[in-house]
Amino acid sequence: MDYEFYLSKRFVSDLKVLSAAELVEKYGTHVVTSYSTGASQDLAVAANSSLFTESEVMAIYGALWVGGMPLFPELQKKVSNNFSQLGVTYLQSGSKYEPNLSLPIDPGHTVGQYDQRLFQEQINANAHTTFLELEEGNPSIPSLISDIPLKVKYFSGILDLVRPSELGSTMYVLSNPETYETIPYQSTFLNVMLPRYESQQAFVYIDAGSYKIFEEEGRSMTRWYARMQETGLWTFQSLKSSKYLCRDFVLRTEQEDTGNLRFWGLNPIVSTGTKSWVSLANLLIRKS
Known part of the structure; x- marks a missing residue:
């Protein structure tokens, strides 16, 4: 069903009679077969790679979520001593949830600050209109x-x-x-x-x-x-x-x-x- 429109006689006829610009204007560039819509919540942690390993960054990322695993004492001390070498980016759309952003990474105890449950509970009724992302595998029409x-x-x-x-x-x-x-x-x-x-x-x-x-x-x-x-x-x-x-x-x-x-x-x-x-x-x- 995704491709049926592009196999129709009208599309084949248009390929011949319309100009290249008219074709793109009428049909676009890709067949959209897979996409995500709704609310979105995204957290990213950046760190100085000469100080923190990939596994340590992942551990810090996990600890920032409410309900996540707390940091081991050794890593917590490392975070406290190198606080300026870490950064956190948090983005969301489609929810009324308001996380506490006063201290993205707490050098004292690093408890979870971002709550997925509260985010989901406060999703707007019209969240499907606030977020749209194309996924992999959407073929170009020329293909x-x-x-x-x-x-x-x-x-x-x-x-x-x-x-x-x-x-x-x-x-x-x-x-x-x-x-x-x-x-x-x-x-x-x-x-x-x-x-x-x-x-x-x-x-x-x-x-x-x-x-x-x-x-x-x-x-x-x-x-x-x-x-x-x-x-x-x-x-x-x-x-x-x-x-x-x-x-x-x-x-x-x-x-x-x-x-x-x-x-x-x-x-x-x-x-x-x-x-x-x-x-x-x-x-x-x-x-x-």
Whole structure:
């Protein structure tokens, strides 16, 4: 039942006819199948790791709850002598319970101060509206789409939404539409920069580093009409000659393109903080 909506004919139809931005706006980014709601109570203890072991921190954590095990004398003395090296954070929502926060860690006796029973007894009637947390295992919508061009289309719509503002466009590498492997051109590759994943005029570049423009023979500053088909594949048509850029790098009219070589897959390069954002290692779909 969780996935039924995304297997419907309407969703499949929308994948083809809506733009990438419209898809994300209508359907979101993930299928939410698991979440927590209601009131929440959270306690965290931090300590100088050079003074306190993990087991000692856990013991201090347990002692802070009403009904918890008291500290052994040796650890209690250690807490008293190193009180400034400990910290406690307590957060709650959805309950009228008010713990005594005057002394989060009492260096004298460290008795339990946070009461789970009183917290539960004082939960608000509408607590389900005060807390919502997504859990693990909520799949992204693109992961449900088996057709690679349409998968990339949906992913690119999400990429447009979350792309850092300093990166005005996403770089897409012109690729084989069946495998999404790059098609070599003069020992490098062709790419296009798109601010949004939709039809527009664009330049086609040779290599991401040099930004040399791929030109139509006999012309300069060739601009292309980049158009996405319902299949999710792209065509690049010269605004000057109206011919299409084909995968063997020959320009042809639609009638001349008897082998349907004018259709391309656009494989996005996803920016990361560890590698150059124009690196082929950052391609969304990589083949070994």
